[in-house]
Amino acid sequence: MLRTEGDAEGQKLLSDAWRARARPAAPRAEDKRRIAVLPFQQLDEIGGEFFLAEGVVEELSSGLGRISEMAVAGRTSVAAVASSGKTLPEIASALSVSNLIEGSVHRSAENIRINLRLIDGQSGAEIWSDQIGGTIEEILGSRQVIGGNIIAGLCKALGIKPAPLPRRRMTTSREAYSLYLQGRALTFRAIGEGVLEKAIELLESALELDPDFAECWTALAEAHVFTAVYTPCLERIAESERMVECANRAIALDPTQGHAHAMLGIHEWTRQDPVKALDFAFEAYRLEPNNADVTIRLGSFLLYIGRTREALPYLEAAIAQDPIFGRNYAMLCAAHFNLGNIDEAIAAGRRMVDLGMPGMWLATAIALSGDNEAGTEIYYRSRLLMNTVILPPAGTQPMTDEARDSYWRIAANGCCSGKAEDRALYCQMLGGLHATMPDPCDPSVAFPAIWMGHAELAMKIYSEQIHPANMFGLMSLWADIEPIRQIRTHPDFMDFADRIGLVAAWEKYGWPDLIPSDPRTN
Template structure:
């Protein structure tokens, strides 16, 4: 640290050095004195530790005063920095990033390099663990600022800034639409087998091709969910490419007979349907079970040459060597893609658990199991959603222990952190997932959704648009896109995204919301009433509630549609009263069927009661609509108790670290 005249300030007290450094890491935060004393002197009784901290702070304050620096705010319970009283290289970097000064940001990034934040000798295991977490928080905050700076910079500055970012974060990736980027869909390979038996080689080759291509810079890969949906329609290749919005397709087939195996793979132009490149591979089952090496060395390199790209090193994968475990994993993946098919998730989970019994070190299978569990909690009726999220997190942690490159596992951990009222950590995990696996459509959408839940729609929008580009036939992505457009005031775009969601056969809940915001209340009422036909199928029934007969269902949806969208305060008040009753009587009082109308009608007290009581993977998705600046939706964020509510559920901590939401640019309590 230096004075304003450039004179070095030497602090002989190691702990005083650490205290000042930690304050500079997060200058807007206050540190609890007792907690800090326990961390710095864990082997002392708390009165002794507090006395030692008191002396440490006196020494620090005296040393700083010798240089004319008065930067500490010390109370009986907390320690903080006087705002803007000190300058550090980290503060200067964040200032450059937030002020759209890419040249200064590049210089400061390169100067910092990959040095750890807060350098110094180890004090004790408790403090070391705590400071490691602080470093992770700050690095995540810097990555978020870098992503936004890169997004808004000119092309030339963007490339230099990205290169500088990788000096600190070697795996740093950010979504950037490149006009000549290759967009590819890997289609399912048919399997022609005259031998018979439990044989899933075609699925395995498609899986390996998809994973390898997703790791190559310059290629955007269509999501598996959309590919599966489109290929069921019996369309031509050019029609498939058009629906998936891709420039190229990869197709092929697998043949097996008593003499061996033959695999044909071809790269097809999406515009013309003509073959750009093809190859045929032959060998034994043993050759193809080890086909990852063959595909990496030959097929991927050839596809990249045909596209004019340079193949990057193959991603590290901790796959299984057991054929039965791999076959079960592939069957499970196919089942889990069948969203809306009753029992599909349960069967998929059973297959994955069987695979892990055979090979407990199969990292990608642990990630797939974590994803299946979190999806079960999100989109199927359950009274154990937080418990399911906890189990998903344990599986994700196991995957990462085996293979730290499992980016998708980080995104699942991020979802779970929201259920623990820790959205700051959730956003860190989402950014970490994206840094490792930016071409995964689910990773991209989960980062966008996490930003959207926190009211940062402008920052979220590029990631959500990227998720839609990569998985264009997945209705949930269009729900997020509709909500994001509404949050930034792009009403026409929101209507288009909502209509696309409806066209895909997904319940048009967010289309009705967009129509209401656009002022077309009558149509919004009709659209919401039409959602009733999905009840109990794609649109889940509240858990623990018996099925309604058609007459009761129609009556309820008519009543709800009027309450949410008629614009009549009397209709709204009566439906709000009904929701209060449902909240007190339903088996899951936090279900999304209560949370969504509470937010849409600006029923502030109920909204805050729901999310203060329980956040789970189903109602979490509804939080994105909280930030639409339209009456009565915006009554909740304008409620006098909203900031206290946001503090309770961890949002304020996230905003302090990653920037405040679009509609609340600064903390109104201190402004």
């Protein structure tokens, strides 16, 4: 009826509601008890490398994260705030949690003793405590002691009656677990010469000791993704393919590894199959709705296909789960930018910069607000992160300070000055870089091609190769402003969208906010 009466908007709303009926809804933070597990103190009478304290924190965080009534603060945020010297109430406030868990692990020659305390976040007072002990073999070989007894006690103290948690095997190898924890710690650091290479080495060593260690296969998959994204790597697709092998091994051993499903979704973008990417992302979220890494990937995939309004609640939920991770605010900034919420985009962008991320998204939002001079200066200031947060394009050498400053001045003026001649000069430079760089689809060319509204170059890049390092730029396609709008309104855009699988994704998951239906059929 709606189609025959020509009510396109009503038809779109009904169609979107029908498609969304079976999807897991974005979480509502107010319905959950928010909690953070702080790093445990380790008291060791023996010495040497031993990481049981980190293992207890990992097991608690993972177990609590599987309880639907709880939202566990992300590890990135907890690590940043816990080392800041704040009081317990200040930590709880910074993480937006109602309760904290702190504790210690004491190892002697005879046994292990683990102490835990549940803290009221507002007052800092202890409201529950427990202690478990045993030999190292008993503690490592019986993780259900932590996953069952301890978590049951915590839930009782918080007035929560969770469903029984599935038993988790993890590994019974103390050495494999130690290597796993070291590898994960390096993976989270990501940036730094040889950091991810060493992380992969440690995780592979753990798997040599225990090839059935599902969580370690997931961690190794993530390390390969991070290598493709955070290092000047010319084998980004090969790293993504290695990630797929590891993620599939994790899922074969433990089908509940939601994060592994999400990473499989990343690879589907490189295959120009966003339908499968979203299929994996929704399944990952069904399995691990309290995992910030899973939630942000679902939100980002929706952002990439232009469904910004649907993406926004997931992005906000990921920030609630992990509020001190700059990457998440970059996506929130882009989402508000796409929706025309300029004040909110600027606020998210400022938070992103405060957390150490480059300020290009903030700069473009400020320029759009009318302050071209301030936007240009913020964009230019990002050059100071070169060779640290911003790495040289793959296969190139670091710039001299003079070359760096000259390049970033042209880029800042091109993106933010609002002057046609500045834009034309930068577009010409981007075309030259695309023709000569070892990776012609590097994000240093792909991202600004979108911000500059350089339709032919942007469509050429993403038609040639989407990889884990440049797919992030797709979220910026959907701002209804000049000059970005020139890509979406280009006469070849729908054919481009067909080539990279976007049209198929829209037909299954709903059309973008800015394209209510296929204009080629209207």
